[in-house]
Amino acid sequence: MAEALMDEIKDMEFEFVENFKYLGVKLSVSGNNHKEIQNRINSADKYFFGLKTILKSKLVSIKSKLTLYKATTKTDEQKLARFERKVLRQIFGPRRNQNTEEYERRENKEVISMLEDSNIVATMKSKRISWAGHVWRGREQTIGQVTHWKPKSKTLLGRPRQRWLDRVNKDLEMLGTLNGEGIATNRDRWREVVVAAKDMN
Numbered sequence: 001m002a003e004a005l006m007d008e009i010k011d012m013e014f015e016f017v018e019n020f021k022y023l024g025v026k027l028s029v030s031g032n033n034h035k036e037i038q039n040r041i042n043s044a045d046k047y048f049f050g051l052k053t054i055l056k057s058k059l060v061s062i063k064s065k066l067t068l069y070k071a072t073t074k075t076d077e078q079k080l081a082r083f084e085r086k087v088l089r090q091i092f093g094p095r096r097n098q099n100t101e102e103y104e105r106r107e108n109k110e111v112i113s114m115l116e117d118s119n120i121v122a123t124m125k126s127k128r129i130s131w132a133g134h135v136w137r138g139r140e141q142t143i144g145q146v147t148h149w150k151p152k153s154k155t156l157l158g159r160p161r162q163r164w165l166d167r168v169n170k171d172l173e174m175l176g177t178l179n180g181e182g183i184a185t186n187r188d189r190w191r192e193v194v195v196a197a198k199d200m201n
Contacts (some may be wrong), residue, residue, distance in 0.1 A: 039081050048087055055090040065091040066115070077121045084120045085111050117199040125171045126197035129180075132168040133194070146185040174200060 019035070048055075054067055088111045095110070096101035112119055118126065139145075172180045175192055184190050 037079060044083065048083075048090075052090060055087070056093070064159055074189075077124070080124070083120065083123045086199060088112075122198050122200045125200050126194055128164075128168055129171060129197050131188075132165070132180065132195045133167075133184040133190045136181045139181075149194060171197065171200065 004144070006088060049051065073182055085108055089106060092106065092111065092114055095106050096102070097104050106114075169180060172178070175193060175196055180193075
């Protein structure tokens with residue numbers, strides 16, 4: 001085992017670690033949340049297995065199944081969408097072909113269209129844009145300063161790592177909103193953008 005690295009700040013020693021858990025979320029030295037998302041999906045998968053009998057039951061209404069699913073699911077995007085479709089297929093069941101009278105697996109678009117609400121990825125993007133509004137309006141406050149802060153470090157080889165604000169701006173670009181930081185000062189206009197994001201695919 002490698003010798004633990006220590007740092008001393010104001011007579012207090014802190015050990016350098018690869019990752020640690022804070023307020024229920026695993027933070028890593030890489031600065032991304034890939035492992036945390038995978039851990040949450042694995043955790044949700046266990047609940048999904050336990051609820052499988054209920055989700056397939058003909059005695060429980062689809063509305064009740066969807067309510068149960070939303071109560072047990074926690075929020076990369078493709079993994080979350082894949083898991084959501086997996087659960088929804090169990091809720092809605094297969095589709096019966098009128099010509100062959102055989103049951104067929106529902107296509108992704110069909111499954112999502114049957115969900116009378118925003119899908120998990122659209123919901124996540126909407127909440128991300130909503131929080132970006134708070135950050136931009138409070139640029140001079142701590143949350144704004146931390147978000148816009150760029151650490152001085154060596155430039156790594158390869159494509160630059162995508163920052164949180166890069167994802168926000170990409171989502172806004174898909175909505176046709178190019179000056180997000182400027183629009184965020186208008187709370188009513190920004191609320192419209194947040195609502196529009198719920199219909200993103």
